[in-house]
Amino acid sequence: MLSESTRMSSAQEAAYRIQYPNSKKRAVKVIALDKMSARIVDEVSRMEWNGATFFTSLSFAAKSKPGDTSEGMQAWLEDLAGKTQDLVTEVENADFVVVITAAGEDARAVSVIADACALHNKTLVGLVVPQSQTSDEQVTHSLNHLRPFTRMLVVASGIDYVEAMLHALRA
């Protein structure tokens, strides 16, 4: 287009990119699904973050069964200070939610979080973190728990990957 005053990007042209913040701070909720992953979440939470919030345990009332996406579902998260927070409210205020499970641990609680995400149409990302003695079967077991509920499922290579992923997502 001869009328245009710029062409395809060269190194020189790249200098004219407009410099401004193109995104707002986002709310990322990181939730441990079991006791082993609570340690991981606790460790990761000590790093520097851009507003991410971390939760080390989940509890829910008997009536909050998997698949219950009514407004009345009752489930609570425990934050790092030991305070109880309402799951649905936390998810409602999130841009996306990350759940972490240690491979082989019981990750069935993910379904309750998935229900809350479904209620508010939020993306759920699942991380399976293998431990030093984790077997392949245990990883498979964890993947099967998380697969039906997550938009993205990753077998993380370790805590350093959890950190890298959260930084990459501007958590």
Next chain:
Amino acid sequence: MLKKEQSDLLTQTGPGTPMGEMFRAYWMPALLSEELPEPDCPPVRIKLLSERLLAFRDSEGKLGLIDEFCAHRGVSLWFGRNEECGLRCPYHGWKFDVTGQCVEVPSEPVESGYAKKIKLKSYPLIEKGGVLWTYMGPPEKQPPEPEYEFCSVPLNQTFTTKRIQESNWLQAMEGGIDSSHVSWLHRGDLSSDPLFKGSVSNQYNMKDLAPVFEVVDSEGGLLIGARRNAEDDQYYWRITPWVMPCYTGVPPRGDHPMHGHFWVPIDDHNCWAWSYDYHPTRPLTDGEVTAMKNGKGIHVKYVPGTYIPLANKTNDYLINREAQKAGRTFSGVEGIGMQDASLQESMGPIVDRTKENLVGCDNGIIMARHRLMKAAKALVEKGITPPGVDPAHHKVRQAALLLKRDVPFKDGAKEALKAKKGVRQTSV
């Protein structure tokens, strides 16, 4: 999002940089065999990993990859005469063999032994699968030859091309492991390109534009699974293998040849985009080869006599807004290869990753970056050989298959993801 120092670490591959050291641990595609077709043919200038080199095939057919410039006064040996087992500089007649050893300095008496004291930097160059491969690392750490399946099958079963891409290697490679863009950018070609059309898998692609991803480590890199809903309580999985640092395989469609890429840094602002097609069990048909030569599939048409794509940044990739509007192409650019290249080049020579906003489905990219940084640091700080150097890591295949919903692809596709001689690809 990456910090600038992380982006620099990943994108800078010149001598002495951490990622440059890592690339130098691998055999990399350097040239096509067709570029040095016969003994004493013209030499070829090539820049790899920010080093200017000259490739030639001597009178006995031996291959050499040496410093481009004469040790005497620094002129380019590209002007040299390839004759009698060496390349002779036209300026003062100095002559070098394929190892870079100076074998003749006409102005000095042979008896002086002067020539023996002159040697140009050189790298090994081997021929495999129609590709000339080089290893630019320390000689004592040279790994065994590459064993990627595309270069291990008979020559009539494989076809490889290359094109110059005016972007850093990393943003090109990241496009290769981002299979979520296929249903958007390439949607017009799935049903029309002769190397893609007719496969049942295209219907799954088009029915479900929001695939769900699952990423697991492999010995040599990553396996990135994209799943879409299919019939009878099944998922349709497309699994992309990534072998460090820059090899990817595109999941197959029907019985079409399988394809994929290598992205090899030329310098920090340019890379070679290598595109291969092969079939594990049968020769490529004349129709398939003709289509590839005509720029179909992942290949491109060229400016005649070059490896520069005919559609390129100087002509706005011959964008056709009518085709875009009509939906024949989603971006208006024709051909899968140039659809990718046009967008990746539009990001600028090195995209500013401090400004990107990644989302959950970008986890394959996040994980690949993480593994690259980790491996580069481990190599530089501890001398640990990076994943993907061992030829056993090359024997991985892309796959496309249906699996029951409760079967992880890492288990259900385990055998399908292994390259096995004489065994057809797993594809629907």
